[in-house]
Amino acid sequence: MFGHFFGNEEGPLAIRRMSSRTSLAATTGFIVLSLSACHAISGDDGFSDEEWKEIKRIEPLSTPRPDSLFNRMADDEELARFGQALFFETDLAEPSRTDGPRAKIGEAGKFGCVTCHDTKYFTDSSMVISQGGDRYEQHNSPTLTNVAYWDWYLWMGLFDSLFMHGNYGTGQEASPLGYAHYIYKKYKVEYERLFEPLPAALADDSPEKDRFPPVGSPGPGIPGVPPTPYDTMTDADKVTIDKIRANVARAFEAYPRRLITRNSPFENYIHGDEQALSPEQKRGLRLFIGKAACTDCHNGPLLSDQKFHNIGIPTPFGQMPDTGRAGILFLQFIPPDLGPGTWNAFSGAGPYSDNPALGKDRLDALQARDCVQPVDPVKGCVARDELVGAFRTPTLLNIAETAPYFHTGGAKTLEEVVRHYNQGGGAPGTFAGTKSARLRPLGLTNEEISDLVAFLTSLTGEFAEPSFAGPPENPKPPLPPAMMPPSVNP
Secondary structure, three states, X not given: OOOOOOOOOOOOHHHHHXXXXXXXXXXXXXXXXXXXXXXXXXXXOOOOHHHHHHHHHOOOOOOOOOOOOOOOOOOOHHHHHHHHHHXXXXXXXXXXXXXXXXXXXXXXXXXXXXXXXXXXXXXXXXXXXEEOOOOEEOOOOOOOOOHHHOOOEOOOOOEOOHHHHHHHHHHHOOOHHHHHHHHHHHOHHHXXXXXXXXXHHHOOOOOOHHHOOOOOOOOOOOOOOOOOOHHHOOHHHHHHHHHHHHHHHHHHHHOHHHOOOEOOHHHHHHOOOOOOOOHHHHHHHHHXXXXXXXXXXXXXXXXXXXXXXXXXXXXXXXXXXXXXXOOHHHHHHXXXXXXXXXXXXXXXXXXXXOOHHHHHHHHHHHHHHHEOOOOEOOOEOOEOHHHOOEEEOOOOOOHHHOOOEOOOOOEOOHHHHHHHHHOOOOOOOOOOOOOOXXXXXXOOOHHHHHHHHHXXXXXXXXXXXXXXXXXXXXXXXXXXXXXXXXXXXX
């Protein structure tokens, strides 16, 4: 919702909508000289030619679902079934190291993917923060519907693919070693049907069970820091565990790729159903593409430019200022101890990717675009100033059903969101970095705010969760009740 500009594409939408009106004009003796003239003389929507161009730019899911970049099995249905079962799995979670509403310190089996994606549209119902197994997340977990369309993942663009996200998202519940043991105990048949046989040494009664400690993750590799149980394994056994980790991540990608929501009222309106939107929603649409300038950043098939902006979201009370894109991303992709150009082993450039050359090209391009040049040989990437406090533009699809809002989860209603933009963002000093120069007071009246919110409610699509739910002996459990965060941040 920043500045306003029009698109360049010439879509068939205006022509399709005007076909019947053109015939009427011809029968009455009028000569229709242009689409612009046709819009001017008839039609109850009242949108001009230029406005229809702008509307076409925000047609939901207007392009085919993108292919997975690094996972050649991403569209395998059996793999998606496996991923669905794991998504709703909580038994594998190791003992919690934090106290909160979802678990107390020492309680096991309390966390899974569904813990932080616990609503119908797979968002996080918690306000401000989410409790994971071993930590609190500073950000409200975004929706997983239509997630296959994203270029980068999480609010900061931390992961270069849904495949990489799967490699790290599981770490909130269990360590790589813990996951490998759990897969062997409960999902051995499913795993081996999709991938290679699991090592018999993972069995509790194996004479070689000491090869694979029950829990553990790779250590930081810093001199003076004691090795973890994972670090004590042979290199060959580390590779075995890493392969299991990567294969499980393939399953975690395959399931949410199928969570596509179509047939929203707005999508139906674009496709020719002029009654799909109410008069209030049509007025809100005109504001969205005009005075409110939302299409500056909310455009394309997700109604997101997939870029990163600082929109002045106040830091929640008690938390440190959040540097967003300028923070965690570059530590993840370019570990300072390894130097520039050394990409994470579970990124698209790593050995478990199905297209490491493409992965390296993308990360090299990211480094050239978003890091101060030349890249420091010791510190790695130092983010450009404009990325401090910047977060990815969220999708607006299903937005009316995905509260709370912003990366903090600090807004409870869409009206609060619109009023934030209407006032030009948060006050200086309440957030990290410098607010985008595009952000400015909009001057919307209360009635216009109401109309804009009404339009946003037209973006809710039909939920398209796959019907498969696993075998009868392991059905998909129901969504857990919504949780609220603790009253005091840790």
